[in-house]
Amino acid sequence: MKKTQTPWEAIGAYLDNRSDKENEAIVKEWLKQSPKNVRQFKEIVDTRYLTQQKTDRYQPNTEKLWGELIERIQPVQKKSKRLLMPYLKYTAIAAAIVLAFLVGKIQHSGENANVGLSQLYSTLSTEPGERSHMMLPDGTKVWLNTDSELKYASDFNQEHRDVYVTGECYFEVAKNARKPFVVHANDLQVKVYGTHFNVKESSKTKQSEVTLVEGKVEVLSPENKSLSYLSPGEKLTLKGDKYRIDKAENPKVLIAWTQGVLVFVDQPFEEVVSYLENWYGVTIQLDQSLHNNHRFTFKVKTESLREVLELISVITPIQYNIDGEKVFIKSKRS
Template sequence: MKVTKDIHELILAYLQDDISEEEMSRLREWLAESERHQRLLEELRDKDVLQREIGEYASFDTSRRWAQLEKVMGKPSGKRSSLLQVWGAVAAVVVAFVGGLVYWQMVGLSQPEKEQVTIARIEPGETRAVLITEKGRQVLLQGLKDTCFNITGDDTLNIREDGSLKYSLSVHSSLLSSMPEWHTLRIPKGGEYKIVLDDGTEIWLNSASELKYPSHFVGNERRVQLTGEAYFQVARNEAAPFIVETRGMDVKVLGTSFNVSVYEDEESCHTTLVEGEVEVADKVNGKKVVLTPGTQTLLQGKEMTVRKVNTKLYTLWRLDRFTFASEDMEGVIRKLSRWYNVEFFFANASRKQKRFTGSLPKYSDISQVLKMIEMTTDIKFQLKENTIIIQ
C-alpha cells in the first residue's frame, strides 16, 4: 500500500483514539505489510517523542515532507538508520499537519475549564530478587552493583556490574569445613534476575519464580530445585551431572542450554532444548526421554509428549521481547500480569480463548503493549484503578 495522506490521517485518528472500525481495518492492513510500519507506529505512540519533535518540525513544509516520506517508505527495509529516516519523515508530517492541535490533544494539554486527570504508569519489571539463606537471613537484591559479601564462611557472593549474582568459593575446595548451605532465590512479580553458580552455570530467572540451590556443589551431582521459569546455560562437567528438579519432572544434563517452565498456575509445564542434550524424567509415570536441539517435552496432567518447536518462542523472554505464536489470550495475559505485576480481569470469558501471534517489547510501558494487542485483535483494554479490564 502506498503511503498517502489518507494513511497519515488514519495514524492521527488512531493516536487520538478517534478511529472507526472501518478505518482501523485499513490501518491494520497497512501495518501488516511491513514490520517497519509496526515499529513506526510504536515510535509515534510515544507522546514524549511527539512533544520534543514539535518545535523542530512545526515550520517544515507539509507537502515536501510527504514527498520525503513516500520516497523513504518506498525503499527496501535495511539498517536501523532507515527506520530513523522514516521516523523523521513521519514525525515531521504529523506535526506539520496538525500543528498546535497535536500539542494540545496528544501531549496532554487540556482545556482550562477541564480538570486534568493523571493515570499512574504501569512500569515493566526490573532486576530484583530476595536471597534467603538456610538460616533464614534475607537479603534484598535490588539496585546493588559491583559489591561482594560473605554469608556462609566458605562462599563469597559477588554482585557484578550488570546486577547479577555470582557465587565463588572463598577457600580451596579441599579445605571446605562443612556441607554447603542451601539458598533460595525468590523473584517476585515484576522482577527478573540472573545468577551464576559456583560451577559457572548461568541461570536467568523469570518473574514469580523461585530457585533453591547449594551455595557450592559437592559430590557426584549438581542439583537445584525450580518453581516458575528459568533459562539455563549449564557448565559442562561429565563427572557431576546437573539436575533441575521440578514438581512434575526432573531434567538431567551434562552441559547445555535449555529453558524450563513450571509455574504452579499453569496447567502444563515444559522443557525446551536450545543446544546440547538433556534427559527429562516424568515423575508421574517414570517415563524418560532424551531431547535434541529444537525439541520440547510438554507435560500436561499425567501425559508427557515430545514435539518440535521454535525455541525463540520460549527463550526470548530473557532478552527484550515476549514472542507468541497463536497463543490463547489467557496465557498471554498471565505472562504480562507476572511481568508488570498488575491484575487483569476478563469481562467476557470468551476472550480467554482468542489467539494472539506477535512480538511485544518487554521493557515498554504497558499501555504501548496493550495498544499493540488491540491493533491485531478486536480486544479492548480499560484501566480501572489497579486492574486492567479485558473487553
C-alpha cells in the same frame, strides 16, 4: 517464647548432636520469627565449624571462642538488613540463605542419602515483573524469569550438581562428564551434563515444560523414572501423568525473555494475557467472550503495559481499564 529470646540450650543441643524433637521444634519456631534469627544461627554454625577445624600451626580454644560469640551475638542482631550475608554478591537481587530442616533420608538423584538435621541453601528469587540471572559455583549460567526461584545446597558441585526451581529458568550448563547437572521441578527432573535448555512450570495451567535449545537432556519423573530424551528444538510438555513432545519451530523465540524481549507467534489471547501478567506483575481479568477468538503475533521489549494494550486494541475490538495492579479487558461495545 519471646521473639528476642535466643534458645541457646536448644541450639547447643543441636550442635552437640544431642537434640530431640522438642529442641528441634524450638529452634525451627525461632528461625521462622525473623531473618535476623537466621543470620544469627548461620554465624553460630559457621563459627562453631571454624573453631573445630584442626591445623598444624594453631589449635583454637573452642570454649573461649564460643563464649565470645555468645557475648557479641546480640549486638550483631541490631545491624542493618543490608549486612545480611554480605559475601553473596548477586547484583540483580540479593540471595537469601534458607535453613531447611531435613530429618532421616531424602531422595537425591534417585538414591537415598543420609543428611544432617540442617543444611544451608542459597536461594535466588524474583518478584512478579522482575527478571534476574546469576552464575553457579560450577560456572553454569542461569536466568530467572519473573516470579521464579532457584535454590541449591551449600555443598553444590562437591559431589552433586542439583538445583531446585519454581517458575521459569533458562540454563547454560557448564560441562562435566563426571557430575550430572539435575534440575528438580515440582512435576519432573531434567538431567544433563552440559547443554542449554529452558524449564517452565505453571501453577495456573498445572503443567511443566522443558525446551532444549542445544545438546541433549533426559527428562525424568520425580520418582526418577525416565520419560524421554530430547533433541535440540524439541519441547516436552507434562500435565498430570501424561506428556507430549512437540517440535519448536524456533526454540530461541521461547527463551527471548532472557534478553528482555517477549515474543508472541500466533498465540491465543488467553495465553498472551498469562505472559503479560507475569511480565508486568499484574493480574488481568479477560472477558470470557475473548477466549479462543483471537491470536496474536508481536514483540514486547521496552513498551509499557498500557502501550501493549493500546497495540492490541488497534487490531482487536477491546477496551481495557488499568486499576493499580489489576487490569480488566473486555469486548468493545458497538
